[in-house]
Amino acid sequence: MLSGNELFVILKLVSGEQVMAVLRSEDEMFIEVESPMCIRTIPVLETHKEHITAHPLCQFTDDVNYVLDKKDVMFIKKMHHIFIPHYLRIVKEHEELGVMDTSERRTAEDLIWEEEHPEESFTTFVEGNDTIN
Numbered sequence: 235m236l237s238g239n240e241l242f243v244i245l246k247l248v249s250g251e252q253v254m255a256v257l258r259s260e261d262e263m264f265i266e267v268e269s270p271m272c273i274r275t276i277p278v279l280e281t282h283k284e285h286i287t288a289h290p291l292c293q294f295t296d297d298v299n300y301v302l303d304k305k306d307v308m309f310i311k312k313m314h315h316i317f318i319p320h321y322l323r324i325v326k327e328h329e330e331l332g333v334m335d336t337s338e339r340r341t342a343e344d345l346i347w348e349e350e351h352p353e354e355s356f357t358t359f360v361e362g363n364d365t366i367n
Contacts, residue, residue: 245302
């Protein structure tokens with residue numbers, strides 16, 4: 235749980251994501267962050283403004299600590315103090331959504347996965363030409 239006294243940062247990854255997080259540690263090659271949230275801005279053409287959404291860096295785990303290679307980070311900047319309460323609220327809401335009643339716990343076997351049916355798949359063959367590249 236975050237107390238509000240952490241070092242809050244904004245990261246720009248080489249993949250393009252903007253991430254709000256808590257910087258826990260750093261060395262020459264890696265950084266450790268906690269509760270990273272990807273921020274996405276979506277333009278609203280009618281109002282000429284932007285809508286901002288946030289989601290966890292990885293939505294398929296409940297782990298909050300990540301070690302990132304510095305070569306995958308374009309920059310790290312201290313988060314502006316105005317955004318810290320918003321970030322804390324986003325993290326808290328995500329933590330509350332992630333908590334499930336134990337009666338609702340599911341196992342991997344309970345998940346319905348789409349099965350492949352090779353006999354139902356179609357293959358299209360397109361004949362090439364004699365072009366040499």
